[in-house]
Amino acid sequence: MTKRNLKMFLTPKWKKCQKSNNLSRYFLILFFALNLSAQKQIKVSTIKGKAFISRDVSPNQAKELALNDAKINALKAVGVGENIKSYQLLFTSQEKNDYSQFFSSGIQSEIQGAVESFNIVNEATIKKSEVEIYIEITIDATVIKYETKPDITFDANIEGLKAVYNNHDNLIFNVTTSQNCYLTIFNINDSEATLMFPNIYEKNTSLLAKQPYKFPLGNVDYELETNIKDKESNRLIFVFTKTEIPFIKMDKDQVTSSEAIFSWIYSIMPDQRKVDYHTLFIVK
Known part of the structure; x- marks a missing residue:
């Protein structure tokens, strides 16, 4: 079976961040557990x-x-x-x-x-x-x-995404939010689901309200790659949260499952999240 993926080619100099990120992940896991315990x-x-x-x-x-x-x-x-x-x-x-x-x-x-x-x-x-x-x-x-409803004042605007990309194009987009928040990005295609952002090379930081951010944030390229002859569909899920809530159900390559992604999303109260979905195609 041909492997299909949204691949990020990352520069080696960012590898030095991995050790500190492992320590940060420990505290984020603890925070996530406390967050869940506060819910009904x-x-x-x-x-x-x-x-x-x-x-x-x-x-x-x-x-x-x-x-x-x-x-x-x-x-x-x-x-x-x-x-x-x-x-x-x-x-x-x-x-x-x-x-x-x-x-x-x-x-x-x-x-x-x-x-x-x-x-x-x-x-x-x-x-x-x-x-x-x-x-x-x-x-x-x-x-x-759930005991809350979505917060209609919590919104996000994503610009720069195209419907179709050529093989090996770089993915670049801009994000602006209405409130200070954190962002988690997933990609799902026919063969796998992955956590795209944050990663060991790009840490998650608070996005300030009404300030545009250009992604990738760091010295890194998001290079789109497909090995199939026909076009490949990729669905990007942008999850904005008012507090930093880590996603941890993945392997060392940040590969996960659609079930784990949606379980995580819907474990967050509606007034604490804003979710946007975007579909793109990669053609060889």
């Missing part, structure tokens, strides 16, 4: 979800669908399932790596809670007949129920 978290147990295995749905796919169904049922259990279609579309987008409809619909503002964490306590394959087989997943979960 509800624990639910033995929540079930199921999905049928069919000609079009493999056992592995059914397992993922059953897990998503269990998450939706966990949200229902604490009373945040008013907009079930929003959750279903989100989880379907994660499963298929197709966020076009979800990003363009604006329904993410309707989501009123999030599954912060979960444990699978049981998994069973149930055969009711020769043609009716389904996977049942049981989870214990911690659900965050």
Whole structure:
């Protein structure tokens, strides 16, 4: 399978920042834990979800669908399932790596809670007949129920992004915000999800209100690269937060998953975040 990625080529002289950033990450993890503890978290147990295995749905796919169904049922259990279609579309987008409809619909503002964490306590394959087989997943979960609404005065403007880039073009854009805040940027494509900013070469700093910032901030290029013949779609997620909230669910190369990204986003109270989505294509 051809690897697809939004690749950042970074200059070696920035490597000296890595040690100090590791120490900073320790304190950010501690801050993140305290931030979550201040929110309204509800624990639910033995929540079930199921999905049928069919000609079009493999056992592995059914397992993922059953897990998503269990998450939706966990949200229902604490009373945040008013907009079930929003959750279903989100989880379907994660499963298929197709966020076009979800990003363009604006329904993410309707989501009123999030599954912060979960444990699978049981998994069973149930055969009711020769043609009716389904996977049942049981989870214990911690659900965050929102008590706030989005802050309409908290806004951001992103300029300079194009719809189409050539292979090896550099990504350059400007950001201006209405309030002092911090920025986290993710990229999702068909093969992987990555944390793009901050990174070990560019630390996260407070963006001052109404002051334009040109990205990249440091001595670094964001070089777009694709190895496929057809155009490659990349979806950038800009998450602005009023306080610095670290994203830590990634490997040493900052590769993560769409599930981890959205779990993190929706663990932040609506009045504390502003999220913008942008789609771009890379052509060879």
